[in-house]
Amino acid sequence: QKEVEQNSGPLSVPEGAIASLNCTYSDRGSQSFFWYRQYSGKSPELIMFIYSNGDKEDGRFTAQLNKASQYVSLLIRDSQPSDSATYLCAVNVLMDSSYKLIFGSGTRLLVRP
Amino acid sequence: DTEVTQTPKHLVMGMTNKKSLKCEQHMGHRAMYWYKQKAKKPPELMFVYSYEKLSINESVPSRFSPECPNSSLLNLHLHALQPEDSALYLCASSQGGTGAGQPQHFGDGTRLSIL
Numbered sequence: 497q498k499e500v501e502q503n504s505g506p507l508s509v510p511e512g513a514i515a516s517l518n519c520t521y522s523d524r525g526s527q528s529f530f531w532y533r534q535y536s537g538k539s540p541e542l543i544m545f546i547y548s549n550g551d552k553e554d555g556r557f558t559a560q561l562n563k564a565s566q567y568v569s570l571l572i573r574d575s576q577p578s579d580s581a582t583y584l585c586a587v588n589v590l591m592d593s594s595y596k597l598i599f600g601s602g603t604r605l606l607v608r609p
Numbered sequence: 610d611t612e613v614t615q616t617p618k619h620l621v622m623g624m625t626n627k628k629s630l631k632c633e634q635h636m637g638h639r640a641m642y643w644y645k646q647k648a649k650k651p652p653e654l655m656f657v658y659s660y661e662k663l664s665i666n667e668s669v670p671s672r673f674s675p676e677c678p679n680s681s682l683l684n685l686h687l688h689a690l691q692p693e694d695s696a697l698y699l700c701a702s703s704q705g706g707t708g709a710g711q712p713q714h715f716g717d718g719t720r721l722s723i724l
Contacts, residue, residue, distance in 0.1 A: 528711075532715075539718045540699070542712050542713070542715075584651055594657065594659075596665065597654070599651035600651065601650070
């Protein structure tokens with residue numbers, strides 16, 4: 497069973513703080529990793545993807561990947577109330593000769609004004 | 610708004626009805642996906658089309674029937690659904706086929722209610 501684990505939260509941070517969201521995965525062969533943001537009642541929105549070990553920055557978002565530890569994280573700097581949403585970690589895994597996106601259960605983030 | 614367009618946005622149907630969900634993308638993506646999402650759960654993969662061929666069927670009941678008429682269009686035909694099939698149905702697409710490394714982009718979804 498190939499799994500992606502996230503803490504369901506809620507993770508509560510004050511406005512302006514750094515929010516740190518974490519994800520672990522079980523398949524050592526995974527090559528690509530994604531973070532989606534999902535507001536209540538809306539569809540998932542891709543916000544970051546990362547393929548190589550290390551950090552990848554895009555605006556206020558930084559994705560971090562450590563393949564040896566099978567760990568992916570998302571940092572959100574200067575958190576805003578509009579960042580309050582569920583963040584889904586997703587990992588591409590090879591199953592039955594096809595790649596599938598396996599989602600974690602999501603972490604709910606609450607940014608307090 | 611996303612570049613993957615799904616219609617209708619909402620659908621209410623009885624258990625004996627036949628209806629279809631539609632998905633369209635014009636990004637030149639060659640892989641298209643159907644997901645089902647229940648409240649407070651992550652999306653669950655249903656079907657994958659790669660270069661217009663069905664490549665994955667996640668043991669979905671036959672009352673759901675996918676169709677890919679061309680590289681830009683994906684349909685999901687619905688017949689004799691059950692109340693537990695009420696959910697948000699999401700379409701997604703990605704570049705190339707289903708090879709690793711391509712991000713999937715989701716449409717806004719169709720919220721389906723079965724009476």
